[in-house]
Amino acid sequence: MKIDKITTNKRKFLDILLIGDEDEKMIGRYLDASDLFVLYDEDRPAAVCAVMKTAEDIIEIKNLATYPEYRRKGYASALIDFVCNEYKGRFKTLLLGTGENIKTLCFYKKRGFVETFRVKNFFIDNYSHPIIEEGKLLTDMIYLQKSL
Numbered sequence: 669m670k671i672d673k674i675t676t677n678k679r680k681f682l683d684i685l686l687i688g689d690e691d692e693k694m695i696g697r698y699l700d701a702s703d704l705f706v707l708y709d710e711d712r713p714a715a716v717c718a719v720m721k722t723a724e725d726i727i728e729i730k731n732l733a734t735y736p737e738y739r740r741k742g743y744a745s746a747l748i749d750f751v752c753n754e755y756k757g758r759f760k761t762l763l764l765g766t767g768e769n770i771k772t773l774c775f776y777k778k779r780g781f782v783e784t785f786r787v788k789n790f791f792i793d794n795y796s797h798p799i800i801e802e803g804k805l806l807t808d809m810i811y812l813q814k815s816l
């Protein structure tokens with residue numbers, strides 16, 4: 669397993685980025701300005717994490733996804749740890765926004781994130797089509813953060 673920072677042709681990873689954020693237009697809003705990290709399993713891309721500076725002391729995870737066949741191997745957790753190490757010292761807070769999906773919220777809370785605020789109707793107002801996860805329509809964006 670190795671993690672690389674991708675600096676050119678980030679769009680090559682669009683298929684996996686679409687697992688973390690199913691609206692290509694939304695991905696286009698942050699991909700160029702983001703640092704993109706790819707975790708490889710025996711030279712095959714298995715998981716990605718895109719992070720972007722959103723304030724002087726805040727770095728935000730904009731996308732985190734693992735291909736279904738590589739899940740439950742600790743890859744997303746490894747990417748979060750990698751990102752924490754990469755940015756600590758330079759930033760105070762690692763922030764991320766996600767839909768109100770209990771499994772996703774538990775995943776982040778177990779990894780040290782705490783809920784901070786929510787943006788009402790974010791998914792309704794910003795996405796071109798309804799986003800359904802685990803049979804539930806996503807409406808608000810929930811923000812969680814972790815101190816670096």
Ligand SMILES: CC(C)(COP(=O)(O)OP(=O)(O)OC[C@H]1O[C@@H](n2cnc3c(N)ncnc32)[C@H](O)[C@@H]1OP(=O)(O)O)[C@@H](O)C(=O)NCCC(=O)NCCS
Nearest residue numbers: 687688732733734739740741742743744745771772775778
């Ligand atoms: C969430 C996700 C990135 C986890 O990737 P992973 O490489 O399997 O993560 P890890 O192996 O480090 O940890 C697996 C964890 O995912 C949890 N998980 C399983 N299904 C999940 C789901 N649908 N949503 C969120 N978490 C899930 C497991 O409970 C496990 O947590 P645990 O260790 O607390 O039991 C991956 O399931 C995924 O790509 N999901 C779709 C995209 C997504 O929801 N992205 C996050 C929101 S921005």
